[in-house]
Amino acid sequence: MTTTEVLVVGAGPTGLSLAVDLARRGVRALVVERSAGLFPGSRGKGVQPRTLEVFDDLGVVGAILAAGGAPPVGMVWRGGERQGEYRMFDEQEPTDAAPYTGPVLVPQWRTQEILYARLTELGGSVAFGTEVTGIAQDADGVTAHLAGGGTVRAAYAVAADGGRSAVRRALGIGMTGETVDPQPMLVADIRIADDALDRDNWHMFPPAGAHPSEGAAGSGDFAAICPLPGIPDFQLVARFTGGAEPDLSPGGVREAVAARTHLTAADVTEVRWASDFRPRAALADAFRAGRVFLAGDAAHVHSPAGGQGLNTSVQDAYNLGWKLGAVLRHGADAGLLDTYEEERRANAARMLDLSTRIHRGTGRRGAATRQLGLGYRESSLSLDTSTTTSDTAPRAGDRAPDAPLGGTRGGRLFDAFRGPHFTLLAVATDTELPYLNPDLVHVHRMAECAPYGTGLHLIRPDGYIAWSGQDEPGLRKYLTSTKLEVLSSGT
Structure with a gap:
């Protein structure tokens, strides 16, 4: 029997992000992956600004930005003629509060390579070719049974094994949903002859009478061909109507391109x-069953429209990682783990609705798809006792904005937030503070800091404001009521 603290089933973006977060917290995690290696395709290629902020904290944003690029402007084609540009994304300038504008296009396989490299750098690893076939749990832990006959014993387990999650089925947790589009679709990574199609645009081939702004909701076959940054590949997405089924063979993919575009089958070189x-x-009807949690596609399955699936999944991992670390490493009450489902299921439901509306042409890509506005104001972990009357000041449960740190040290708030700790901002106040464990809470006193106004702001390890208020008694009361009093243990 292999033993670990957290068993992570699945080495996709969700499982790898969680494993990286746990590794930097000193939590022993074993990642098992049924496949022999990392996922080979480009499928989830859009990395949104909020996910870039997560990757900044996890130490991989530099590699992600180096491997990625801005989405090219869409170009609509009909009959082999260019019909004009189509902008799928609102252009957004970086600000002090939001330095990443995104989205950034990075093939999913490359994102996973970067996360895997970071995990190994932190001392973690993945057991490839290892399949979980059954799972059982008791009051003290989880036992996972492997296809090869072995077992893994862990305090907690996380199912990050995709939309057809074997762990979710073993737990008996159902999925409630709908078919967004009954027509099958093909996604493929292809290479195209240099003189056949340029790499300056995201090429759209809508059916007759349709426009890309309608999403994939119109009738008829369509195709979109997007150049992938940094490599010679293009990503092809094609829909099949009239009862046709995608043929995944090289010949079938070439035929799909030739039938929907002005390219010939021979133009697809690979x-x-x-x-x-x-x-x-x-x-999923629940995101948790006892000591087992669902994350990523195991918990929510999206249409690819709007690029929300991978991003919502990474944020599941980011939310769960600090909570598992607090319980397993710092003695936080296990009830903290209840807030994972409370916070993440509601957010996943909102993003599912957005993805579906974009697919059907009734919603559009914009501020919502960047995910900077998502938060946890209704969470039991969020409490706002501040006296500000500003309508724009962030509240407890909101994403904590970036800003210049000020003072002689310089830097930025994101620099202060980076790491597995909480951060307490004491802005334009000299109020007395309670004892706070310096390993768990980093304190920064600041003369002023827009947009935070004045007072005290406790920032969670995942970059959301946990509590805002004016004085020491309010902070102490919050830490006690949320059972986070471990942060102030000591004298």
């Missing part, structure tokens, strides 16, 4: 990876 799917939106 088919590197291909998969099919039917767009669906589904939400």
